[in-house]
Amino acid sequence: MMAEKLVIIGAGMASGRMLEHLIEAAPGRYDVTLFNAEPRGNYNRIMLSPVLSGEKTYADIVTHDADWYAAQGVDCRFGEPVVKIDRERKIVYSNQGGVPYDKLVIATGSAPFIIPVAGKELPGVCTYRDLEDTNAMIAAAKPGAKAVVIGGGLLGLEAAAGMQLRGAEVTVIHLMGHLMERQLDPAAGYLLQKALEARGITVHCKGATKAILGKERVEAVLLDDGTIYDADLVCMAVGIRPETRLANDAHLEVNRGIVVDDQLRSSDPAIFAIGECVEHNSQLFGLVAPLYDQAKVLAATLADAEAVFRPVQTATKLKVTGCDLFSAGDFADGPGREDIVFRDPGRGVYKRLVLEGDKLIGAVMYGDTADGSWFFGLIKDGTDVTGMRDTLIFGPGFAGGAKADPMAAVAALPPEAEICGCNGVCKGKIVSAIEGGANTLDLVRASTKASASCGTCTGLVEQVLAVTLGDSFVMPAAQPMCKCTDHTHEDVRRLIKAQGLKSIPAVMQELGWRSVGGCASCRPALNYYLLADWPLDYRDDRQARFVNERNHANIQKDGTYSVVPRMWGGVTTPAELRAIADAADKYAVPMVKVTGGQRIDLLGVKKEDLPAIWADLNDAGMVSGHAYSKGLRTVKTCVGSEFCRFGTQDSTGLGIKLEKLLWGSWTPAKVKLAVSGCPRNCAEATCKDVGVVCVDSGYQISVAGAAGMDVKETEFLCAVATEEEAMEVIAAFVQLYRENSRYLHRIYKWVAKVGLDWCKAQVVEDLANRKALAERFEISQSVYRRDPWAEHAQRPADWAPMMDLTREAAE
Amino acid sequence: MNMSHETWIDIGALADIPREGGRVVKTRAGCVAVFRAADDTVFALDDRCPHKGGPLSEGIVHGHSVTCPLHAWVFDMGTGTAQGADEGQVGTYPVRVEAGRVLLDGARLMQGRAA
Numbered sequence: 042m043m044a045e046k047l048v049i050i051g052a053g054m055a056s057g058r059m060l061e062h063l064i065e066a067a068p069g070r071y072d073v074t075l076f077n078a079e080p081r082g083n084y085n086r087i088m089l090s091p092v093l094s095g096e097k098t099y100a101d102i103v104t105h106d107a108d109w110y111a112a113q114g115v116d117c118r119f120g121e122p123v124v125k126i127d128r129e130r131k132i133v134y135s136n137q138g139g140v141p142y143d144k145l146v147i148a149t150g151s152a153p154f155i156i157p158v159a160g161k162e163l164p165g166v167c168t169y170r171d172l173e174d175t176n177a178m179i180a181a182a183k184p185g186a187k188a189v190v191i192g193g194g195l196l197g198l199e200a201a202a203g204m205q206l207r208g209a210e211v212t213v214i215h216l217m218g219h220l221m222e223r224q225l226d227p228a229a230g231y232l233l234q235k236a237l238e239a240r241g242i243t244v245h246c247k248g249a250t251k252a253i254l255g256k257e258r259v260e261a262v263l264l265d266d267g268t269i270y271d272a273d274l275v276c277m278a279v280g281i282r283p284e285t286r287l288a289n290d291a292h293l294e295v296n297r298g299i300v301v302d303d304q305l306r307s308s309d310p311a312i313f314a315i316g317e318c319v320e321h322n323s324q325l326f327g328l329v330a331p332l333y334d335q336a337k338v339l340a341a342t343l344a345d346a347e348a349v350f351r352p353v354q355t356a357t358k359l360k361v362t363g364c365d366l367f368s369a370g371d372f373a374d375g376p377g378r379e380d381i382v383f384r385d386p387g388r389g390v391y392k393r394l395v396l397e398g399d400k401l402i403g404a405v406m407y408g409d410t411a412d413g414s415w416f417f418g419l420i421k422d423g424t425d426v427t428g429m430r431d432t433l434i435f436g437p438g439f440a441g442g443a444k445a446d447p448m449a450a451v452a453a454l455p456p457e458a459e460i461c462g463c464n465g466v467c468k469g470k471i472v473s474a475i476e477g478g479a480n481t482l483d484l485v486r487a488s489t490k491a492s493a494s495c496g497t498c499t500g501l502v503e504q505v506l507a508v509t510l511g512d513s514f515v516m517p518a519a520q521p522m523c524k525c526t527d528h529t530h531e532d533v534r535r536l537i538k539a540q541g542l543k544s545i546p547a548v549m550q551e552l553g554w555r556s557v558g559g560c561a562s563c564r565p566a567l568n569y570y571l572l573a574d575w576p577l578d579y580r581d582d583r584q585a586r587f588v589n590e591r592n593h594a595n596i597q598k599d600g601t602y603s604v605v606p607r608m609w610g611g612v613t614t615p616a617e618l619r620a621i622a623d624a625a626d627k628y629a630v631p632m633v634k635v636t637g638g639q640r641i642d643l644l645g646v647k648k649e650d651l652p653a654i655w656a657d658l659n660d661a662g663m664v665s666g667h668a669y670s671k672g673l674r675t676v677k678t679c680v681g682s683e684f685c686r687f688g689t690q691d692s693t694g695l696g697i698k699l700e701k702l703l704w705g706s707w708t709p710a711k712v713k714l715a716v717s718g719c720p721r722n723c724a725e726a727t728c729k730d731v732g733v734v735c736v737d738s739g740y741q742i743s744v745a746g747a748a749g750m751d752v753k754e755t756e757f758l759c760a761v762a763t764e765e766e767a768m769e770v771i772a773a774f775v776q777l778y779r780e781n782s783r784y785l786h787r788i789y790k791w792v793a794k795v796g797l798d799w800c801k802a803q804v805v806e807d808l809a810n811r812k813a814l815a816e817r818f819e820i821s822q823s824v825y826r827r828d829p830w831a832e833h834a835q836r837p838a839d840w841a842p843m844m845d846l847t848r849e850a851a852e
Numbered sequence: 853m854n855m856s857h858e859t860w861i862d863i864g865a866l867a868d869i870p871r872e873g874g875r876v877v878k879t880r881a882g883c884v885a886v887f888r889a890a891d892d893t894v895f896a897l898d899d900r901c902p903h904k905g906g907p908l909s910e911g912i913v914h915g916h917s918v919t920c921p922l923h924a925w926v927f928d929m930g931t932g933t934a935q936g937a938d939e940g941q942v943g944t945y946p947v948r949v950e951a952g953r954v955l956l957d958g959a960r961l962m963q964g965r966a967a
């Protein structure tokens with residue numbers, strides 16, 4: 042029998058494995074011609090990362106060398122790219138001429154995706170696909186060189202780690218909120234980021250590349266948020282797409298990849314496709330395990346045996362030495378699915394199992410992946426895990442015993458971690474006091490002063506007692522923040538600072554959150570704590586905000602919104618009033634109402650009209666009145682000395698100054714101020730969160746009033762002589778509240794807890810501390826003192842319905 | 853019903869829906885809330901809480917649940933069932949993502965509404 046002519050386009054891992062199987066199953070059955078655009082044969086592409094890092098050489102990863110091809114009688118056409126397939130005459134053309142085929146295998150693999158930004162073609166920009174890319178990175182990654190990797194997926198991180206091992210300063214820019222988001226959930230992504238940062242790699246998540254800068258060659262990368270990273274080399278590793286150009290030109294059926302059936306046959310019965318270039322049942326393939334399965338099936342098909350390709354579950358491991366992570370199966374949340382979560386903050390371990398009914402369907406692990414293959418086996422086999430569910434997360438070796446320790450976070454704190462911020466007491470000092478006999482909270486307070494001032498660290502001091510004394514200390518019950526955690530609000534605030542936690546996933550991991558993504562109660566609270574504690578590092582998470590703050594307007598019971606422009610100190614002008622009246626007419630506002638805080642409220646505005654009405658009000662010089670925020674609302678004033686015959690000071694002027702100082706700031710709950718020009722108190726300053734009453738000698742500042750569910754007169758804080766002092770005291774007091782109160786507690790509730798005397802000590806008596814608080818407030822305001830309306834008015838499409846089907850014809 | 857087949861309507865790009873957020877699709881019989889979870893799973897539910905008619909599309913999304921912005925009822929976005937002590941149900945609609953586009957089943961939309 043004459044041997045049939047088999048032509049293969051592409052000498053990659055899939056076609057290489059297929060050839061091995063085919064030669065074994067049907068030796069001599071085919072005359073094989075093997076084209077490859079790369080000037081070499083098959084090598085183990087997934088081992089390029091160890092080559093990049095220097096742990097292996099190219100020679101180590103060659104799968105088929107020249108001798109092997111010669112022994113199998115394969116006609117090798119390496120470095121000879123195929124340019125055309127003539128299906129009619131069954132001839133494949135390379136740049137050197139034509140080769141006829143009886144059967145053709147397309148194994149063109151994939152091409153790296155190049156993000157379409159300016160500068161993408163500059164010398165020094167590479168992808169991460171083949172040996173040339175790897176060698177380019179090895180050449181560039183000299184000690185001290187700066188490399189930027191765009192893309193924080195598997196490939197990008199391996200490129201980053203490899204170059205870092207060679208001595209380069211590496212930055213990874215990732216578009217998504219956490220690294221490897223296709224394989225990891227946010228908690229595991231956070232741990233991975235921490236590990237990479239610990240070895241010196243800079244990670245920038247939520248970073249969109251705007252341009253690659255440089256004249257002769259690449260010099261830097263510019264992000265949408267304005268950040269610039271210097272770069273001697275830029276590696277784009279943002280994804281791959283199937284290389285289908287030849288198949289397209291030959292008019293084979295191509296969707297995202299070359300469409301193949303269960304035998305890997307394309308729409309032309311003489312042409313097969315295999316590897317990353319194929320699409321099977323709408324699915325693409327990037328990991329090696331399913332490609333090897335395809336190789337087996339195609340070899341059998343070409344040898345006239347029966348075989349069917351059925352993709353199986355795959356597991357992922359990152360090939361970065363020292364980063365232990367594993368993911369397998371489907372670990373998305375879903376109806377009927379349940380999670381078993383294990384976190385050991387001290388060891389940086391995170392494990393999450395996803396169950397559906399009586400089966401394990403997914404697993405994500407970080408830090409301790411020893412049981413990964415066992416879990417993977419349970420997933421693949423569909424094992425009924427009902428009987429072992431209680432201990433499943435501890436792996437196959439479990440033999441009864443320990444439960445997750447809720448006190449692990451405190452136990453893991455180093456001795457120098459500060460527990461009591463007021464008195465500067467660290468954990469080590471408390472532990473030695475306890476070991477010296479202070480076995481109750483009161484004794485610890487007496488001997489160390491820890492938790493003896495504002496008291497917010499009491500829970501933590503008790504945990505240190507419990508950790509140090511063991512069972513002989515009985516913890517008093519405290520109200521946890523929500524059902525996701527055992528920690529109180531106060532503990533969480535303190536631990537965020539003590540451990541330097543700067544993201545929601547970081548808090549949830551390090552403090553052992555029991556839920557996967559928190560709940561509607563803890564997410565807004567954590568978002569506030571993080572932005573208050575790390576104003577320059579943390580970026581506000583809009584999706585963790587309640588609707589009113591997310592939409593910068595108050596939602597009404599019918600789903601419309603109210604719009605309240607800011608009127609500084611309650612003072613307006615005819616021009617502003619005209620603009621408000623025009624807006625009310627233009628947007629058919631059903632009700633215009635004067636508020637209790639001396640503002641004008643436009644009620645009943647449709648969500649999609651919000652950006653336009655804001656733009657109109659912006660044009661008239663008005664900004665958001667923040668009538669919706671847990672933040673500064675209004676500073677109400679009376680007319681004061683400028684017009685009033687009783688006025689002692691310029692109360693309107695001070696009110697306007699205070700409002701310009703405080704506006705835009707986020708606080709645990711809303712904050713309302715008032716300034717009255719004389720003790721007749723027409724601005725009702727003595728039932729506000731902060732009230733100022735002007736007198737001949739200056740300004741009397743009182744705090745912690747209420748006029749809502751509770752009614753309470755303010756308490757006297759201090760009297761000052763000048764406007765400047767009044768403003769500094771108030772900024773410092775508001776900052777003290779921002780840094781210490783639990784979320785949603787108004788000032789009067791917080792002061793009742795910490796005591797007015799403690800507040801006085803902080804902002805009245807200790808002048809240096811007052812200044813420091815006011816300075817920290819100003820740092821935060823450098824970020825948040827701006828008009829959110831102006832920002833959102835630029836993007837009206839985000840506020841309209843995503844799609845309007847009401848105008849579609851009926852069926 | 854005369855529609856046995858699915859009619860997938862392209863309602864926009866996945867990127868148009870913020871992660872852990874929702875958008876609205878207007879239909880003749882009321883609004884449908886389309887959500888995108890942190891893991892990029894997409895859900896479509898009636899945009900109306902059975903309690904007091906709150907717009908679920910404006911709720912806080914956590915895991916695969918959404919909390920109504922008006923009175924904090926929590927719904928499983930996959931099943932539309934109220935969680936915890938509250939009892940209630942909202943309609944859900946088949947939705948899928950293909951090549952970065954969000955597709956909503958128009959046939960089911962009509963059936964669900966007619967029922």
